[in-house]
Amino acid sequence: MKSLIVCLIVVTLSVTLVVSKKYEKDKKPAWAKKDIRDFDDADLERLFDQWEEDEEPLPADELPEHLRPPSETKSFPFDKVGSLSPDEIMKMTKKGKSVMMFINVDGAPTRDQTDTLTSLWQSALRNNHIQAERYVIEDNRAIFMFNDGSQAWDAKEFLLEQEGLLSITLEGQTHNGRKVKGPVPEKDQKKEL
Template sequence: MGALTASSLRLLLLVLTITAGVVRCKKAAEKPDWAKKDPIHFSDADVERLLEQWDEDEDVPEDELPEHKRPPPKIDMSKFDPENPEAMLRMSKKGQTLMSFCTVTLPTTRERTEELSSLWQTALHNNHIQAERYLISDERFIFMFKDGSQAWDAKDFLVEQEGFEQITLENKPYHGKYSKSKPKEEL
């Protein structure tokens, strides 16, 4: 085989350039319109789509997935005690966010509610129960649990506290040991 002449070398270079240009144009045509934008001009929706694309190929541990993408917890029905419906609720809320509405005994002030709820939150935290606290009114606050199964442990602790009136979990109220509004059935 002979040496390439200058004209055949130019022809080969032209063919390679055209092929590279066609491939580049084809790839550009496959991109959606939002991906063709300069990243400086990306909207929040564009950034979210880009993040979803990155996450598609990435193996993310279950506990790091957003709550709505996590698989439901596996509940072993053989361990379920029909006499204890709270245990079933506890198992079903494992790994899910749960909010509990709490009330402090009256009369109270916003400062007293803040002080007591902060004290109880610290005590829960010291027992490895993670709860975020939000004050609603002078006598009411919310404990939000990232792992809903911990809410029942928190309830067991809170109902024993002096100054604690009531906690509502899954629409069921639980009155504190020193509650002034405790129904007669619970006395």
């Protein structure tokens, strides 16, 4: 029995050594001749690309957003553009794309107060099936990140009605909160076109 196991191991190692792909020293690219400890980022990227050559390509829904093919099944309805509002057009064009919304909180809250308030808004949005990631970036400022950009405009309408919201900036347009208690600072006022 022991001799059978030893023979099996020897045969397996022999097959592995014979079948494995090896470069001859003179055929290796220059970056592959270096010691692994001397590799820089570009060399590691080439090595990673070489490993991935044998892999199956990722499905379209698992690719990063910038590498996804445009959806061919949904074409933009140009015949309805005249009857749609600008918000409805933006919802249609941003469907499936990431969108960031910048939120300014009214007053002079602390970072913890901003975190608590935006957390409540995020929970309310999730209860309404709107998925948003929340990042507090300053004492009175936060970012909501929507993986499906079409949800950002529904969230905007909800958030504008909330107490404590000073303004929202979405796709370069600033919208003032509807329940602001004091005057809106000039830098946060809605820009007229």
